[in-house]
Amino acid sequence: MSDPDLASAQGKRLLLLSEVFPPAKGGSGRWFAELYPRLQRHQIHLLVGEHPRQDEFDGRLTSVCIRRADLSMPFRGMSRISSVRRYLQLRSLVSQYVRDQGIQEIHAARPLSEGLVARLVRLTRKIPYTCFVHGEDVSVAKTSRELTVVTDWVLRGARRLIANSSFTRSLLVEEWKMPAAKVLLLNPGVDIEYFTPAEDVGSVRARLGWTGRRVLLTVGRLQTRKGQDVAIQAVSQLSKSHPELLYAIAGDGADRDRLTSLAHELHIADHVQFLGEVNDRELLDCYRGCDYFALPNRTIAGDVEGFGMVLLEAQACGRPVIAGRSGGTVDALDENVTGVLLDCRGPDALAQTLKDWLSNPEVPERMGAAARSFVVDRYSWHSLANQADVLFLDSDLSTTSLVNGRAHG
Incomplete structure (x- = not known):
C-alpha cells in the first residue's frame, strides 16, 4: 500500500x-x-x-x-x-x-x-x-x-x-x-521483459502439440468483430493445398458454438483448435510457438476494435501479425514491416496473405524479426x-x- x-x-x-x-x-x-x-x-x-x-x-x-x-x-x-x-x-x-x-x-x-x-x-x-x-x-x-x-x-x-x-x-x-x-x-x-521470443521454439511447439504444423494464432474473446469466423473460412480455402496449416484460437465467448459449427460445416475441424481460456504461461507459449498471428477484426454494427493489445504481445515474441483494416489496429503494427493490414470483411484477403507467406516463408520471417524491435522502441x-x-x-x-x-x- x-x-x-x-x-x-x-x-x-x-x-x-x-x-x-x-x-x-x-x-x-x-x-x-x-x-x-x-x-x-x-x-x-x-x-x-x-x-x-x-x-x-x-x-x-x-x-x-x-x-x-x-x-x-x-x-x-x-x-x-x-x-x-x-x-x-x-x-x-x-x-x-x-x-x-x-x-x-x-x-x-x-x-x-x-x-x-x-x-x-x-x-x-x-x-x-x-x-x-x-x-x-x-x-x-x-x-x-x-x-x-x-x-x-x-x-x-x-x-x-x-x-x-x-x-x-x-x-x-x-x-x-x-x-x-x-x-x-x-x-x-506490452511487457517486453515477459513477452519475449522463445530460446527453443521446438520444445514450445511440442508442448502444444504443434510439431509439424504451420500455426496461425488468434487470441481474444470469441465475438463477431474479432473475425475468428473469417479466419476459419480463410483456412478452409487452403486446407487441401496446405494440410499442415492449423488455426489455433485462444479465448472463449458467446461465439464458441457458432465457430465450432462453422469448422465442422467446412470440414476442417482437424485444422481448427479451440484452446479455450488460457493462463498467462500458456498464452506466452502460444505466442512463442505460432508461426503467424492474426486479429482479423472488422466493424460490426458500430462494434469496433479500439487498438489490439494482443498484436503487441505477439510482435514482442517475434511473430509477424495480420490485422483487419478497421478501428485502431493501424497503431499496433508497422504496416508491411512487422505485419499487414487487410480488409477482413471477408476471407479472401486473409487467405491470399497466408498463401503467400506459406509459399515465401522469408517474408513472415523478416517481419517477425522486425516486430520485436518495433514494440521495444515504442510500446x-x-x-x-x-x-x-x-x-x-x-x-x-x-x-x-x-x-x-x-x-x-
Missing part, C-alpha cells in the same frame, strides 16, 4: 475506477494493471471490480492502494429506474472513497459506466475526472440516442480524455466534436508510464501534449 509521502510534491492522489481488472479477462483491465502501478509521481488508488481469484493477484500490487467492489452495471443507460438507482449507489460508494482518502482526481476506465459515475460524483464533490476512451465505447454509443446523449454529457464534463488509438482520437474530435486540446493519445503497451510499459506520469501532472490543456512520441493539441 502506498504511503502518501511516496508521491512527489507535484503529484496527486489519483483514483482509477474500473469494473474490468485482472484477473478478469479484458485488454483494458490489463492495460490499467500494467500502467498504474508503474506511475512514480502520484499516489495511486484502485477501486476495481471483484473477482473470485482477486486475492492472489492483488497481493502482487504493493505500490498501490486497492479496493475491490461490485461495480457491475447491467444496463449502462439511465432510462430505467433500476439503472438510476444503481448509478446512485455507485456514486455514493465512490464519493465516500474520495472523501475518506482525499482523492484529487478520478480516472474512469470508460465513459459508461465508470465515466458517468465520475460525472455524478463531480456534481456534488467538485472532483475533476479523466476518462479513458476506446473506439468501441463511442462507436457503439452512436447506435442509441440515449447512449449518445449520456456519453456526450460524460465526455464534455471530463477534464481530459485519453484515447487509446489515433482512430479513437479522430472519432472524439471529428464525430463527437470534442476540443482537440482536451483529447490526448496514450496507446496501451514498453516503462516508457508509457513515464509519459503518463507527466501527462497526469499537466494542468494546462491549452498547450500541446506529447504522448507516445507524437504531438497533439
Whole structure:
C-alpha cells in the first residue's frame, strides 16, 4: 500500500475506477494493471471490480492502494429506474472513497459506466475526472440516442480524455466534436521483459502439440468483430493445398458454438483448435510457438476494435501479425514491416496473405524479426508510464501534449 509521502510534491492522489481488472479477462483491465502501478509521481488508488481469484493477484500490487467492489452495471443507460438507482449507489460508494482518502482526481476506465459515475460524483464533490476512451465505447454509443446523449454529457464534463488509438482520437474530435486540446493519445503497451521470443521454439511447439504444423494464432474473446469466423473460412480455402496449416484460437465467448459449427460445416475441424481460456504461461507459449498471428477484426454494427493489445504481445515474441483494416489496429503494427493490414470483411484477403507467406516463408520471417524491435522502441510499459506520469501532472490543456512520441493539441 502506498504511503502518501511516496508521491512527489507535484503529484496527486489519483483514483482509477474500473469494473474490468485482472484477473478478469479484458485488454483494458490489463492495460490499467500494467500502467498504474508503474506511475512514480502520484499516489495511486484502485477501486476495481471483484473477482473470485482477486486475492492472489492483488497481493502482487504493493505500490498501490486497492479496493475491490461490485461495480457491475447491467444496463449502462439511465432510462430505467433500476439503472438510476444503481448509478446512485455507485456514486455514493465512490464519493465516500474520495472523501475518506482525499482523492484529487478520478480516472474512469470508460465513459459508461465508470465515466458517468465520475460525472455524478463531480456534481456534488467538485472532483475533476479523466476518462479513458476506446473506439468501441463511442462507436457503439452512436447506435442509441440515449447512449449518445449520456456519453456526450460524460465526455464534455471530463477534464481530459485519453484515447487509446489515433482512430479513437479522430472519432472524439471529428464525430463527437470534442476540443482537440482536451483529447490526448496514450496507446496501451506490452511487457517486453515477459513477452519475449522463445530460446527453443521446438520444445514450445511440442508442448502444444504443434510439431509439424504451420500455426496461425488468434487470441481474444470469441465475438463477431474479432473475425475468428473469417479466419476459419480463410483456412478452409487452403486446407487441401496446405494440410499442415492449423488455426489455433485462444479465448472463449458467446461465439464458441457458432465457430465450432462453422469448422465442422467446412470440414476442417482437424485444422481448427479451440484452446479455450488460457493462463498467462500458456498464452506466452502460444505466442512463442505460432508461426503467424492474426486479429482479423472488422466493424460490426458500430462494434469496433479500439487498438489490439494482443498484436503487441505477439510482435514482442517475434511473430509477424495480420490485422483487419478497421478501428485502431493501424497503431499496433508497422504496416508491411512487422505485419499487414487487410480488409477482413471477408476471407479472401486473409487467405491470399497466408498463401503467400506459406509459399515465401522469408517474408513472415523478416517481419517477425522486425516486430520485436518495433514494440521495444515504442510500446514498453516503462516508457508509457513515464509519459503518463507527466501527462497526469499537466494542468494546462491549452498547450500541446506529447504522448507516445507524437504531438497533439
